[in-house]
Amino acid sequence: MRCWRSVPGTGFNAALLAFLCGADNVTSLDVDPELTRRAQRALKASGQQPHVVCADGASGWPPNAPYDRIIATCSVRTVPLPWLEQTVTGGLLVIPWDTPWCNFGTLIATKRADGTAEGSLAPYGSFMLLRAQQVDAELRGDIPHEGQAPERSTTSLSPWSVAGNDLDAQLHIGLRVPGTWHAWDTETQGAQGVHTRLWLADVEATSWASVDYDGRQLSTFAVAQYGPRRLWDEVALAYEGYVAAGRPGVPRHRLRISPDGSGTRHHVTLS
Template identity: 85%
Template sequence: MTSHPAPDEAIGDLLDQITEQLGCPVPAHLRAALRAVPRHLFLPPTVWLRDGNGDYEPCERGNAPDRWWRAAYRDVPLVTQFAEGPDGDRAPSSSASMPSVVVRMLMALNARAEHAVLEIGTGTGFNAALLSVVCGAGNVTSLDVDPELTRRAQRALKASGQHPDVVCADGADGWRPNAPYDRLIATCAVRTVPLPWLEQTVAGGRLVIPWDTPWCNFGTLTATKQSDGTAEGSLAPYGSFMLLRAQQVDAELRGDIPHEGQEPERSTTGLSPWAVAGNDLDAQMYVGLRVPGARHAWDTDVQGAHTRLWLADDQATSWAGVDYDGRQTSTFAVAQYGPRRLWDEVVQAHEGYVSAGRPGIERHRLRISPEGLRTRHEVSLA
């Protein structure tokens, strides 16, 4: 026997959670959309929840219906699919986003009735359903590259009574048959805005896109398409999404750095590695936007140091290591190799961060411009 609340009560509780997270009431049109498309209709029979130890544990509707239902109406993200990596490790490949983040992004999108909307990343279909209520299903196009996710979303949307145009396609290309669009929203992060997204959005249209750098996966860009074909906007301090599949690269830091025969340049630094790769997301975003292609990883199982911060570039030609000896925090040993001195670049970026008054993520403005078959972005501070 189950003891979970009725859908209306559960949705009301979720709205209260979202309101608390936002610090303001959910706008009326989005409240109506959330009540019209109950979240549980878009979740698979098994979802995965954080287990408190850095991993995930399954929650099955058949075995634990009350727990599954509570998870469906909590303001938390839920992993709905895993993919196996090249080393046999599994990693989340699709999720149901945190409802308060969904609402934040829809508020930023400011979509209204009759707006033509392109969604990149259908996922469960929940966001497409909300957009269908707000704009009319005939005005919503949603893309996902995964055929199985697309089929599941189509079934869930049908069950909810919403019928947007859901297409299995590479979202990086946009969807020209239904273009142009007044609004574009992505439920995956990018490091560069795909040119078709810019081209398929009308002048004056709005784009809401989670942002990613190899250094820091956090923040959401809200930009307006300009009459000259560019787009300009600012970042907001929320949103951590999986990277657009077309921009995923197999260039993660590996345990065999340094490679045999590579002799690094050695020095010391007074900048703590935790200052740029710790809990200060404002600092991490500043560094990530100004040290292109640089990524980092912590290592506590390394010879010669208590803890090491590894750095490498996306070309796998340069790397650095910054060592904490486990005793004092005024000086750290540095090793750097390759054509780029990555740690020196990070130190310079951090100096800029401090001299600018430690700006928050929301002070970063991005200008997106077409450049051949790609786009480029310029960063400034508001």
């Protein structure tokens, strides 16, 4: 069984795979030269010497392809096309999944004869994001910009329902509201009569929203939304769908990965 994985780090996972599959059948990649050298030294000392390559993991490693398994130890928001192309039909892609909203869940997908892959998510598996996909804009002092006039309203949906401890809800929202992230602000809003604020923004910093708790009552919350997307409305609609579907756990979410030009796209369904 030929395996490819990213990234080596200490080499521990690569050593386990080499023991199970044979060192010649394991290729391990990392873009950082020092991490690669460290892994090579550790693996040599362990007596297991799989192929360790300093290269961008997003491109896979064509010289040793195709692979029966691709196992990522970084998370992704879209599956790199080379990973899909370098997996044999019937092979597995085991990939921690990330959305800007929630880094939670691992995709276990089977490559199909038509060039697509499909599988369900498993709980846990939070990892740092693949370097090539670290493109989020952040809310800083100039976002929102001075002079912007947001649309104001109220909501009865608690911000803690969508961005609290319910990771099933957070994963569902992350999949249904693409390119949107959130952050809690409990430090800077006191002068405005706000106890706690939930910020939402898209990764391109073109739209934002805020939901305010006044520190007194939990029946209504003040909402402000700005930009071409009404982010809070999108999140609220996704949460309504989550509740209507019976509050589906992580394993009920299935992803179908398809080639799309130079990349891939994914389609989400519930089982």
